[in-house]
Amino acid sequence: MAILSEKVLRRLTFYYYILVDWAAQDQTYISSPMLAEMLGVDDSQVRKDLKLLNNNGKNKVGYEVQELKASIEKTLGLKRPKAAFIIGAGNLGAALAKYDNFAHYGLKITALFDNSMAKIKRQINGHQVYHTAQLMTWAHKHPAEIAILTVPASAAQAAADLAIAAGAQYLWNFAPAVIKVPHGIKVWYENIMGDFLSFTAQMPS
Amino acid sequence: MAILSEKVLRRLTFYYYILVDWAAQDQTYISSPMLAEMLGVDDSQVRKDLKLLNNNGKNKVGYEVQELKASIEKTLGLKRPKAAFIIGAGNLGAALAKYDNFAHYGLKITALFDNSMAKIKRQINGHQVYHTAQLMTWAHKHPAEIAILTVPASAAQAAADLAIAAGAQYLWNFAPAVIKVPHGIKVWYENIMGDFLSFTAQMPS
DNA sequence: TAGATTGTTAATCGATTAACAATC
């Protein structure tokens, strides 16, 4: 299968949300114009996207809901287990550690790390919080390919460097900061504050 | 000023993060090749973006850091106060209510609302949690243009309908669900789970 | 001055939309 663009992947997740809903309501088929209307995109776009996953629709009725759902699950790797540690045990880090839904999507949180002595030794939703100085040793015993960075902007680069040294190859960065990483390391900017700003920038002043 | 595309706005937030950092280090100028390198985009892209804000660079030295920072702050409306209520006082809602940084970006949380009796009457970071049945009355006295939806997917549509009835025109939706809204209402999908899925879909299986 | 940088136009690239024959 060809590599899917970020745009396509993002739409796939929206199709998926809708399919989960339709499956729960025992709907058998869904058509491209229906999906298109719900997402606000063109229906030919939907058909193209689904064709990329080698799904075939039926004329007059559309696509089989269960089949399509399974196909997106496979493409997005929902069944593939992935381990991650969290650096930054503040509010956001804790919220993510409490978010049990991650497990449904294949993500397993191994532990949290923080610089603050006040936070270590606590447990959050069954996950232990350790001092960052222990991360290298921990990651050696519990390898994780993903690091979740929920630190302040000023600590983001140091956290990224540490995560990479500990073997993480995918950084999910929630800090409002641009970080520099070696070639081959992937960074996803979960730019919540930035998203908010671009959202509100649409408002009339 | 022309309406800025979502792509441009997103880049502006990244420039902003860098400028905050450079300003803190008392740097006077920054050039487009420097910004481009940090963001991984073309330098002509940077110059185009900055030109959209009517910023003028100086040959040989680049752009004035403080001036550019102020200009982006103005464009993104960081100084314009905006009120929001949160529907869903679970972990994510609580994390957002605790995130004091919002205030720096002009967002004021007025209150939280939840369906669960167990959660109401609590305070989170000084913000009161009320029952959703009280939202209409509350919003009448404390109008807010933004509603932050941090409910489970199954409750997303109902929360959206309620928020709109209460006068919100901008919905910041953290629930993994596609919602239907009347024309004129803006929705921003903060698709954390979806972002994670598109991120990990890049991984080799 | 020489050389780095801006501002801007033209070229390229990729994503979205339109259109329509084929299908059941």
Next chain:
DNA sequence: TAGATTGTTAATCGATTAACAATC
């Protein structure tokens, strides 16, 4: 059958990159 829908190609649209004269 008639009509809704798929699958796919062509056309359009928008965003990114390349190129370079002008500048200080």
